[in-house]
Amino acid sequence: xxxxxxxxxxxxxxxxxxxxxxxxxxxxxxxxxxxxxxxxxxxxxxxxxxxxxxxxxxxxxxxxxxxxxxxxxxxxxxxxxxxxxxxxxxxxxxxxxxxxxxxxxxxxxxxxxxxxxxxxxxxxxxxxxxxxxxxxxxxxxxxxxxxxxxxxxxxxxxxxxxxxxxxxxxxxxxxxxxxxxxxxxxxxxxxxxxxxxxxxxxxxxxxxxxxxxxxxxxxxxxxxxxxxxxxxxxxxxxxxxxxxxxxxxxxxxxxxxxxxxxxxxxxxxxxxxxxxxxxxxxxxxxxxxxxxxxxxxxxxxxxxxxxxxxxxxxxxxxxxxxxxxxxxxxxxxxxxxxxxxxxxxxxxxxxxxxxxxxxxxxxxxxxxxxxxxxxxxxx
Amino acid sequence: xxxxxxxxxxxxxxxxxxxxxxxxxxxxxxxxxxxxxxxxxxxxxxxxxxxxxxxxxxxxxxxxxxxxxxxxxxxxxxxxxxxxxxxxxxxxxxxxxxxxxxxxxxxxxxxxxxxxxxxxxxxxxxxxxxxxxxxxxxxxxxxxxxxxxxxxxxxxxxxxxxxxxxxxxxxxxxxxxxxxxxxxxxxxxxxxxxxxxxxxxxxxxxxxxxxxxxxxxxxxxxxxxxxxxxxxxxxxxxxxxxxxxxxxxxxxxxxxxxxxxxxxxxxxxxxx
Amino acid sequence: xxxxxxxxxxxxxxxxxxxxxxxxxxxxxxxxxxxxxxxxxxxxxxxxxxxxxxxxxxxxxxxxxxxxxxxxxxxxxxxxxxxxxxxxxxxxxxxxxxxxxxxxxxxxxxxxxxxxxxxxxxxxxxxxxxxxxxxxxxxxxxxxxxxxxxxxxxxxxxxxxxxxxxxxxxxxxxxxxxxxxxxxxxxxxxxxxxxxxxxxxxxxxxxxxxxxxxxxxxxxxxxxxxxxxxxxxxxxxxxxxxxxxxxxxxxxxxxxxxxxxxxxxxxxxxxxxxxxxxxxxxxxxxxxxxxxxxxxxxxxxxxxxxxxxxxxxxxxxxxx
Numbered sequence: 001x002x003x004x005x006x007x008x009x010x011x012x013x014x015x016x017x018x019x020x021x022x023x024x025x026x027x028x029x030x031x032x033x034x035x036x037x038x039x040x041x042x043x044x045x046x047x048x049x050x051x052x053x054x055x056x057x058x059x060x061x062x063x064x065x066x067x068x069x070x071x072x073x074x075x076x077x078x079x080x081x082x083x084x085x086x087x088x089x090x091x092x093x094x095x096x097x098x099x100x101x102x103x104x105x106x107x108x109x110x111x112x113x114x115x116x117x118x119x120x121x122x123x124x125x126x127x128x129x130x131x132x133x134x135x136x137x138x139x140x141x142x143x144x145x146x147x148x149x150x151x152x153x154x155x156x157x158x159x160x161x162x163x164x165x166x167x168x169x170x171x172x173x174x175x176x177x178x179x180x181x182x183x184x185x186x187x188x189x190x191x192x193x194x195x196x197x198x199x200x201x202x203x204x205x206x207x208x209x210x211x212x213x214x215x216x217x218x219x220x221x222x223x224x225x226x227x228x229x230x231x232x233x234x235x236x237x238x239x240x241x242x243x244x245x246x247x248x249x250x251x252x253x254x255x256x257x258x259x260x261x262x263x264x265x266x267x268x269x270x271x272x273x274x275x276x277x278x279x280x281x282x283x284x285x286x287x288x289x290x291x292x293x294x295x296x297x298x299x300x301x302x303x304x305x306x307x308x309x310x311x312x313x314x315x316x317x318x319x320x321x322x323x324x325x326x327x328x329x330x331x332x333x334x335x336x337x338x339x340x341x342x343x344x345x346x347x348x349x350x351x352x353x354x355x356x357x358x359x360x361x362x363x364x365x366x367x368x369x370x371x372x373x374x375x376x377x378x379x
Numbered sequence: 380x381x382x383x384x385x386x387x388x389x390x391x392x393x394x395x396x397x398x399x400x401x402x403x404x405x406x407x408x409x410x411x412x413x414x415x416x417x418x419x420x421x422x423x424x425x426x427x428x429x430x431x432x433x434x435x436x437x438x439x440x441x442x443x444x445x446x447x448x449x450x451x452x453x454x455x456x457x458x459x460x461x462x463x464x465x466x467x468x469x470x471x472x473x474x475x476x477x478x479x480x481x482x483x484x485x486x487x488x489x490x491x492x493x494x495x496x497x498x499x500x501x502x503x504x505x506x507x508x509x510x511x512x513x514x515x516x517x518x519x520x521x522x523x524x525x526x527x528x529x530x531x532x533x534x535x536x537x538x539x540x541x542x543x544x545x546x547x548x549x550x551x552x553x554x555x556x557x558x559x560x561x562x563x564x565x566x567x568x569x570x571x572x573x574x575x576x577x578x579x580x581x582x583x584x585x586x587x588x589x590x591x592x593x594x595x596x597x598x599x600x601x602x603x604x605x606x607x608x609x610x611x612x613x614x615x616x617x618x619x620x621x622x623x624x625x626x627x628x629x630x631x632x633x634x635x636x637x638x639x640x641x642x643x644x645x646x647x648x649x650x651x
Numbered sequence: 652x653x654x655x656x657x658x659x660x661x662x663x664x665x666x667x668x669x670x671x672x673x674x675x676x677x678x679x680x681x682x683x684x685x686x687x688x689x690x691x692x693x694x695x696x697x698x699x700x701x702x703x704x705x706x707x708x709x710x711x712x713x714x715x716x717x718x719x720x721x722x723x724x725x726x727x728x729x730x731x732x733x734x735x736x737x738x739x740x741x742x743x744x745x746x747x748x749x750x751x752x753x754x755x756x757x758x759x760x761x762x763x764x765x766x767x768x769x770x771x772x773x774x775x776x777x778x779x780x781x782x783x784x785x786x787x788x789x790x791x792x793x794x795x796x797x798x799x800x801x802x803x804x805x806x807x808x809x810x811x812x813x814x815x816x817x818x819x820x821x822x823x824x825x826x827x828x829x830x831x832x833x834x835x836x837x838x839x840x841x842x843x844x845x846x847x848x849x850x851x852x853x854x855x856x857x858x859x860x861x862x863x864x865x866x867x868x869x870x871x872x873x874x875x876x877x878x879x880x881x882x883x884x885x886x887x888x889x890x891x892x893x894x895x896x897x898x899x900x901x902x903x904x905x906x907x908x909x910x911x912x913x914x915x916x917x918x919x920x921x922x923x924x925x926x927x928x929x930x931x932x933x934x935x936x937x938x939x940x941x942x943x944x945x946x947x948x949x950x951x952x953x954x955x956x957x958x959x960x961x962x963x964x965x966x967x968x969x970x971x
Contacts, residue, residue, distance in 0.1 A: 385780075387773075387777075388773075388776065388777035388780050388781070389777065391773030391774055391776070391777045392774060392777040392778060392781070392789065395770070395771075395773070395774035395777070395850075395854075396774075396792060398770070398847065398850075399792075399793070399796050399847075399850060399851075400796070402804060402807035402808055402811060402847070403796065403799065403803075403804065403807060405807060405810065405811065405817060406803065406806070406807040406810065409810065419815075458684065458685045458688055459685075461681050461682075461684055461685045462685035462689075464681055465681055465682045465685060465686070469678075469681075469682060472682060474686070477694075478682075478685075478686055478689070479960070479963075479964065480960060481689040481690070481693050481694060482685075482689065483959065483960045483963050484693075484956055484960070485693060486901075486959075487900065487901065487904035487905055487955075487956060487959055488904075488905075488908075488956075489904070489905055489907060489908020489909070489910075489925055489948065489952070490905070490908070490910065490925075491908050491910050491925045491928045491929060491945070491948075492700075492908060492928075492945045492948060492949055495700060495928065495932060495941060495942065495945050496696030496697050496699065496700045496945070497692065497696050499696060499699045499700055499703055499938070499942065500691075500692070500695060500696040500699055503699050515692065516692075518688075518692075519688070519689075519692040519693060522685070522688070522689075526685075551678075576798050579800065580800045580801050580802065582801075582802050582911060583910050583911065583929075586933075587932075597800065597802050600800075600802055600803070600806070601802060601911075604802075604806055604809070604915065612806065616800070616803040616806065616807075619799065619800055619803065620799045620800075620803065623798045623799050624795065624798075624799070627791075627795060627798050631791055635787075
């Protein structure tokens with residue numbers, strides 16, 4: 001069965017029209033002076049969802065998170081949590097906790113005291129606090145570090161203390177601001193999976209802000225791609241990658257080849273596109289674009305096959321010359337300069353140790369792809 | 380980097396420090412001089428220290444100075460810290476320019492002007508000059524130094540610590556006392572020490588704002604110096620220098636040990 | 652919401668937070684207490700100085716006749732304007748002593764500032780290039796004399812500079828001079844005193860700007876063919892200018908009004924405005940004239956003080 005769904009196949013409340021939204025941004029605008037950080041944005045997040053806000057710095061994703069935490073108030077619009085309007089509720093009264101990018105561990109308090117801080121604020125009895133702190137330390141595997149101060153911990157340990165501190169109060173929603181940004185690459189990959197396990201275990205709703213697409217793709221149930229204070233697309237990682245709805249999203253996530261063109265005609269189950277430079281492409285998913293309209297055909301490099309001879313059965317095949325080759329170990333990346341001048345990036349998985357059809361600089365080459373390999377974008 | 384630590388650099392540092400320290404060293408050496416002539420060595424003696432402790436005037440002045448110093452430094456630390464918070468945290472309020480002007484100007488204001496203006500204020504409002512007015516004057520000019528010291532710490536303060544505390548349920552005032560204050564405490568303490576030293580050291584402002592019965596040590600030393608240099612003053616100065624030096628050295632050693640401990644901890648954390 | 656926009660700076664994302672929480676009066680108190688203190692003990696005294704500088708000398712206690720007294724109400728206050736007395740200022744312009752004192756003070760402060768810069772720069776440079784491990788110690792050694800009494804440090808120089816003092820003893824025993832040099836009670840002694848006392852104020856800002864500087868910039872200049880001396884003047888010095896400006900202002904402004912140094916080291920022959928003011932006040936008991944002296948001194952220093960505040964504000968911005 002063909003699917004672009006979620007990996008958690010049983011969890012897709014966004015496809016259920018009766019599902020109750022948990023967090024709702026309702027036409028939210030936030031201005032700082034003349035600068036509009038968030039522009040008339042609406043977004044729905046469901047309970048127990050692992051939701052990622054992905055975008056470049058300055059796209060408004062952190063502002064969105066800070067408005068949810070209560071550090072900023074929207075200039076216009078409403079934010080609802082579990083049906084309750086959050087306007088006017090100060091951060092210290094919101095059932096939301098945040099894990100800060102800098103971790104913001106209190107330097108003068110031990111790990112234990114850091115974790116207990118939030119519990120003390122809500123007036124939990126001492127013995128319960130002790131129990132909860134012990135539980136949290138166990139959860140993040142820092143039992144033997146309870147009496148240490150933050151500066152006596154490594155980066156990874158600090159990150160786990162920050163995490164333990166922010167989930168200790170059992171918030172309705174956990175906000176994570178670039179939670180893995182300060183870790184090195186290897187630790188980051190490990191921690192991604194730990195965070196996912198933790199979210200499953202605690203059954204909390206996670207909203208994570210990140211600029212790292214791999215991080216978002218790995219962890220999130222759904223991703224919102226943001227640009228200039230607006231949401232460009234909200235979808236599962238697979239949909240974002242395989243079915244971007246705009247040039248921006250296609251460009252932002254992964255590598256992509258773009259062909260400018262016009263829709264020439266729609267046939268029964270295919271669409272014929274004429275490239276700006278004359279090449280012809282046949283696709284099976286261009287139905288939405290009107291005949292004669294300007295479109296962009298976007299295709300990922302790994303979906304393009306490179307060969308020295310024209311493949312006999314290919315629907316789409318374009319001829320050119322090898323412009324650049326880069327051997328990356330797991331795959332080889334080709335830049336093919338088509339005869340119309342456009343450069344196409346194609347990547348081939350090195351599935352065996354020897355290449356049957358070796359190509360090198362200036363060789364003639366053909367690029368080919370299936371009709372369902374790319375998407376037609378109208379914006 | 381060692382190539383840049385050249386002979387020229389070493390020479391300039393050695394000469395510079397010699398210039399800074401030689402007068403003080405000579406002053407200390409001659410406080411142990413047998414001869415009454417301050418500049419002719421007549422053998423080792425501690426008699427000036429003995430006579431110093433029998434000089435009731437100097438002893439009284441020392442006591443006044445210490446009290447003025449402690450009280451004014453403490454009040455100045457509170458006011459200066461508030462001023463520093465105002466300067467860093469409230470970026471816009473009516474009269475902010477005037478406020479920052481009033482904080483920074485006393486740092487460079489010639490003491491004769493500050494002293495004269497405070498004296499005229501005390502006369503205008505009918506305050507009798509004495510211990511109280513010296514203390515008020517010292518609070519006023521030292522609080523600005525405290526403000527600058529604390530402000531420089533607040534500027535580099537990680538605001539997300541406060542946000543984290545509020546996020547975890549602490550209201551703003553509680554956040555200030557449980558998080559902000561403990562974190563900036565070292566700066567506040569060094570602000571206090573600076574204020575105390577400035578108060579201890581001040582001659583001009585004290586001379587203007589003081590009255591009968593509230594002679595501070597610098598005023599006493601000044602009047603004696605004007606009468607002529609005596610080894611007794613050298614002895615008094617030596618004691619003052621010793622007190623300050625011991626204090627500063629203990630503080631910096633403690634600081635250094637904490638720093639080393641911290642580095643060791645951090646290294647240990649990196650390993651484990 | 653509009654009220655937030657009006658009171659809080661929208662420049663940074665965090666700026667609105669305190670403003671939003673400022674509704675409580677606690678936050679207002681934080682501003683008001685130091686504000687009122689400084690208004691009452693710093694600003695109002697200057698207004699009083701200005702007022703008294705316009706009044707007449709009287710042989711009484713306090714030794715001046717008040718003008719612009721609010722006790723007579725507004726009409727009395729306005730009437731007071733007609734009685735305003737600029738005699739003290741006229742007096743200052745007529746007596747060449749005051750004019751000379753101002754000019755000499757400015758010149759002495761300027762020369763001393765230059766000398767302090769010349770002495771302080773190599774020290775700060777040497778410190779900034781020292782191995783990182785010993786830099787904190789060197790820094791402490793520069794600050795340490797500052798913690799000892801200023802008066803004591805000036806006093807120590809009397810013993811050195813006197814005709815029968817240590818310097819002359821040393822030079823004569825080395826047969827460099829046959830007659831004792833007269834240094835004490837001259838302008839030279841004042842220069843030495845100012846350079847010595849204010850050296851840490853010059854070294855510290857210089858050090859902090861030199862230490863921040865990326866040394867690879869100099870290496871790059873030398874790599875591109877610039878000799879070391881040229882690299883210093885073209886790269887290092889321009890980059891340390893903020894430190895130079897801050898240091899010079901920190902020395903110059905207080906030096907203009909300096910009292911202790913000219914009084915103890917300069918003797919009765921030298922003329923500086925701080926000393927003049929002191930004598931006018933304590934010896935002649937002429938409060939209105941000394942107030943007028945203070946007002947003019949303040950006017951003379953207004954421009955450098957404004958420069959200083961601008962430099963402070965800039966440093967504050969960069970610190971953020």
